Amino acid sequence: MRELLEKIPQKSLEAAKNLILLDTCFVINTLEHHKHLEKLKDKNLGITSFNMEELLHVEHKLGHEDKRMIRGFLKHPKFCIVNIPVHPGNREEEIKFVNSVDKDLLKNIHDPSDAVLIAVAIKTNSTVLTKDKHHLFTCVLEEFLKKYSIQVYKDLNSF
Numbered sequence: 001m002r003e004l005l006e007k008i009p010q011k012s013l014e015a016a017k018n019l020i021l022l023d024t025c026f027v028i029n030t031l032e033h034h035k036h037l038e039k040l041k042d043k044n045l046g047i048t049s050f051n052m053e054e055l056l057h058v059e060h061k062l063g064h065e066d067k068r069m070i071r072g073f074l075k076h077p078k079f080c081i082v083n084i085p086v087h088p089g090n091r092e093e094e095i096k097f098v099n100s101v102d103k104d105l106l107k108n109i110h111d112p113s114d115a116v117l118i119a120v121a122i123k124t125n126s127t128v129l130t131k132d133k134h135h136l137f138t139c140v141l142e143e144f145l146k147k148y149s150i151q152v153y154k155d156l157n158s159f
Contacts, residue, residue, distance in 0.1 A: 004071055004075070005052070005074070005081070008074060008079060008081050009080040010080065010081050010083055011046070011083065012082075012083055013082060013083065013084055013120065013123055016120075016124045017124055017126075019044050019045065019046035019080070019126040020040060020043050020044065020046070020126065020127045020128075020129055021047065021048065021117060021120060021121055021126045021128050021129070022045060022047050023051060023117055023128065023129060023130035023131065024047075024051045024055050024058075025131040025132050026130050026131050027047070027051075027055060027070070027073065028055075028058070029131045030156075031062070031066045031069045031070060031073070040156065041076075041077075043078060044078045045076055045078055045079045045080070046079070046080045046082050046124075046126065047081055048081070048082045048083075048084050048117060048120050049082065049084055050084055050117070050120075051117065053088050055070070057088070082120060082124065084097070084120060088113060091112055091113075094112035094113055094116055095112045097119060098112055098115040098116060098118075098119045100119075101119040101122050102119070105118060105119060105144075108140055108141050108144045114132060118145070118150070118152070121148075121152075122148050127150070127151045127152075127153065128150070128151070128153070129153050129154075129155075130152060130154060
């Protein structure tokens with residue numbers, strides 16, 4: 001899969017705009033349920049380098065069919081990786097990055113690793129697709145994000 005990653009367009013945080021950002025848990029859930037991203041075929045999709053690292057970390061736990069589906073998923077014609085200066089497992093780095101975007105964000109999302117994706121969405125004016133209802137898909141967060149016009153959805157039916 002790493003050879004495929006080299007072919008995926010990479011964008012800086014400053015250059016990435018108006019994407020549908022996919023959370024790691026959304027990608028895995030989509031694969032596990034053998035769903036396809038047909039509804040998003042004309043949309044600009046992205047995943048952060050942070051989320052891609054998480055996906056690569058769990059790749060070995062996935063079955064052959066799921067790995068095949070990930071490869072197909074990564075070949076989406078309008079898919080990119082948004083490079084950010086944060087890596088999974090470095091809590092201090094996560095907190096620093098999130099606070100650089102909005103100091104109040106961690107008051108609404110208590111796990112800094114979950115807040116990283118929302119911080120990127122704010123910086124890129126992007127929509128988020130996640131299955132992480134407990135941390136990201138909340139009414140409190142939805143109200144907080146209104147000032148940024150950021151939407152967080154939990155399924156493809158929202159489009």
